[in-house]
Amino acid sequence: MPTASRALKFAFGSILVALAVMGLKFLAWALTGSVALYSDALESVVNLVSASVALWAVHYASRPADHNHPFGHHKAEYFSAVFVGVMIVVAALFIVREALAGLADPQPIDQPLLGMAINAGAAVVNAAWALTLIRFGRAERSPALVADGKHIMADVMTSVGVLVGLLLVLVTGLYAFDSILALIVGVNVLWEGWKVIAGSVGGLMDVAVDPAEAARIRAVIRDSAGGAIEVHDLKTRHAGPATFIEFHLVVDGDMTVTESHGICDRLEAALAREMPGARVTIHVEPAHKQKGEEGRALTLD
Structure with a gap:
């Protein structure tokens, strides 16, 4: 299971980074008047909103299971990730709108080199933080942090494209490149x-x-189910950092409850070692419940 406090620190860190980058990008736009830089700055606002949502999601998902949520609150992170995705789409539509407006009426750019330098600095900060978030989010299986990291990386791609556009404007003198990129x-x-x-x-x-x-x-399962006959109806799913594993374990009908329970304990411990955060449910059945090859069963004996 992920360390909730560490995940919260990363989520809060995203808010601080988003605030800093947003300030730099709006400064670059204010100095240059570039349509592309303005579009890039607009996306940084979405970054801030997304980071705030991710912080809420990580905090809520870390809450323990309760009476109304017996399987935990892990899926809150998926809702957050969907929201982040929607915010990325909204930002993209704003960028397209501003780009089309710029194509219709190209404008000269003031202080392009200074604006490019400030925007490049913001992009470097964003790239470093995005890679950190994605790596940590994947290691801890946090969809909210991974989505936030991918969103920031998309912002980095925007910044790179903007810088290329401004460079083309400087080289060619064609202001339309600002909007095309x-x-x-x-x-x-x-x-x-x-x-x-x-x-x-x-x-x-x-x-x-x-x-x-x-x-x-x-x-x-195959290596740890000694004493059982068969496993069938294996079902799995992810819910944030948790992996839910469910299957039917067939044992000899004469086996005692204590013996069959011992096999289950061994399986649960082995799965937990291999996959931290695993939530295992095992249904023990007598030998006449075997499904064999037709039931896509895992034969153990």
């Missing part, structure tokens, strides 16, 4: 938002673990 980046950010939404909806819909993880689970 903003339009291209806006479409790319829109695609990134869609990917974040799609991945988060999968978690809300209880999608099974990926094939590699499923293979690890089956291997642990």
Whole structure:
């Protein structure tokens, strides 16, 4: 299970970084009047909102199970991730709108080198923080932090595109490049938002673990279920940092409750070691409940 206090610190750190980057980007826009820089600054506002939502989600998801939520509050992070994805899409639409307006009426850019330098500094800060968030979020299985990191990385891509556009303006003297690059980046950010939404909806819909993880689970069961006959109806799903694993364990009908319970304890401990945060439910059944190959069962004897 992830360390809730560490996840909260990362989520709070995102708010501080978002505030700093937003200030730098609006400063760059104020100095230059660039449409692309203004679009980039608009996205940084969404970063701040998304970081705030991620902080709430991580805090809420860390709450223990209660009477009304017996399986815990882990899915709050998926709702947060969906919201972040929607915010990315909204930011992309704003960028596209501003880019189209800029194409219709190109304007000269003031102090482009200073604006580019400030925006580049903001991009470097964002990139470093985005990589940190994504790495930590994946290690701790926090959808909210991963989504926030991907959103910030999309913002970095926006900044890079903006800087390229401004560079082309300086080289060619064509102010339309400012808006053209903003339009291209806006479409790319829109695609990134869609990917974040799609991945988060999968978690809300209880999608099974990926094939590699499923293979690890089956291997642990096969190695740790000595004394049992068969495992069938294996079901898995992720809910934030928790992995729910459920299956039926077939044992000899003459086995005592204590003996079968000992096998279950051994399986639960092995799965917990292999997959921290695993929540295991095992249904013990007598031998006549075997399904064999037709039931896609895992034979153990």
